[in-house]
Amino acid sequence: MEVRARAPGKIILSGEHSVVHGSTAVAAAIDLYTQVTLRLLSDSESGEGLLKLQLKDMGFEFSWSIRRIKEMLPDLNTSHPSQPMACSPESLKSLDALVEEQNIPEAKVGLDAGISALLWLYISIQGLKPATVIVTSDLPLGSGLGSSAAFCVALSGALLALSDVTKLDLSPQGWLSFGESELELVNKWAFEGEKIIHGKPSGIDNTVSTFGNMIMFKSGKLTCIKSGMPLRMLITNTKVGRNTKALVAGVSERTSRHPDAMSAVFSAVDHISKELSTVIQSPVHEDLSITEKENKIEELMEMNQGLLQCMGVSHASIETVLRTTMKYKLSSKLTGAGGGGCVLTLVPTLLSGTVVDKVITELKSCGFQCLIAGIGGKGLEICFGRIFRHCFPVILKLVDQSASLGFETNATQWFEHWRSDHAGQSESASANIAVDANTSNV
Ligand SMILES: Nc1ncnc2c1ncn2[C@@H]1O[C@H](COP(=O)(O)OP(=O)(O)OP(=O)(O)O)[C@@H](O)[C@H]1O
Ligand SMILES: C[C@@](O)(CCO)CC(=O)[O-]
Ligand SMILES: [Mg+2]
Known part of the structure; x- marks a missing residue:
């Protein structure tokens, strides 16, 4: 089984x-x-x-x-x-x-x-x-x-x-x-x-x-939140390794040393998250253009980043990403536990591809890795049986079609082609990561 x-x-x-x-x-x-x-x-x-x-x-x-x-x-x-x-x-x-x-x-x-x-x-x-x-x-x-x-x-x-x-x-x-x-x-x-x-x-x-x-x-x-606007985030991996367990424990220790100050920080973050979800969910209309919404999101991200610094979970590499994206008037914040790891940068809808190319080139020159991932997709999925069993009819159909179009492709080639497209999701997603090298897709 x-x-x-x-x-x-x-x-x-x-x-x-x-x-x-x-x-x-x-x-x-x-x-x-x-x-x-x-x-x-x-x-x-x-x-x-x-x-x-x-x-x-x-x-x-x-x-x-x-x-x-x-x-x-x-x-x-x-x-x-x-x-x-x-x-x-x-x-x-x-x-x-x-x-x-x-x-x-x-x-x-x-x-x-x-x-x-x-x-x-x-x-x-x-x-x-x-x-x-x-x-x-x-x-x-x-x-x-x-x-x-x-x-x-x-x-x-x-x-x-x-x-x-x-x-x-x-x-x-x-x-x-x-x-x-x-x-x-x-x-x-x-x-x-x-x-x-x-x-x-x-x-x-x-x-x-x-x-x-x-x-x-x-x-x-x-x-569940339904986004009323397209949301594009550039993800920069600083490649600085860290461990969530240690970072979470560090914040708890700071909280026990400064309970009142930290409680105010957590309460401010609570307000930021609630406001962020309201902005994301509100529909785009004449009173609130997409650019105005993006400006609000950027400000909330900057405020959240400041409070994460207060909690002691930023890192020199994260600060380098913040400084680099700020030069292009872009806002960023760490994502996940911090201490290195990944940083998010909002890519505004009207931002030119040339600017995105330049930011990515500069981030990569610091040794970071950039990727743009689809946001808000499916959760857990399962699939029974070996991959090729239920796909065989599709492969045979493709072979038939190619033959009728005069292509000399045999079943093995088609199968390999199909497998690299579907078998490991890892393969399709690495193609996704490769998009970062070709930022015209941004
Ligand atoms: N594919 C995997 N195979 C084996 N262990 C894994 C795998 N993915 C994650 N882990 C385990 O999870 C640990 C990383 O978890 P950690 O919570 O520190 O980081 P993260 O989950 O990537 O980031 P964050 O919690 O900030 O989102 C690894 O060191 C390993 O123990
Ligand atoms: C740092 C943390 O808030 C998010 C890690 O992705 C830990 C957690 O919520 O379990
Ligand atoms: Mg984790």
């Missing part, structure tokens, strides 16, 4: 960090995905009974014998897919020990938490079954685009899709969405995974990755 699940990354338009302390935040899904393929093995396929994990982009493969997992976690012998549960400190210790046995290279030490989260979700939802889990991602890890949440959502989606709690038609029919109650269950499990990676997540990242669209989020509750 095989299923694939893909979940998007996100940008936070306003309210990161403050959202952990109860303020409103605004976030949107982006069209860069993490994809998880889960293959449950039958008795005849399972051989020695292994749980295998392949992190394809990094070229890593890890495996644990089911016997060893049982030995380390003797109390966890039944799965409970319909009851999301937090990992206890004792179980986390055992999971960390199982991860440590894999000798992950020192430079990739941040992966430990992700792999512990994977083991927790796997054992809790599927129990102790042999399987292969394959992960690929378009998202840069640890850069503020919600890679940890996309990973937990895609994984929870795949695990639940092959569990008893979701009654789905397992026949191959392309990408499908879960129903509302199934998405809620996925979201709860993904939140438990995020807790292992982040320590104290607000839940905004897993929620926007699960449900997609643009959302306003406060104290665990989401409201």
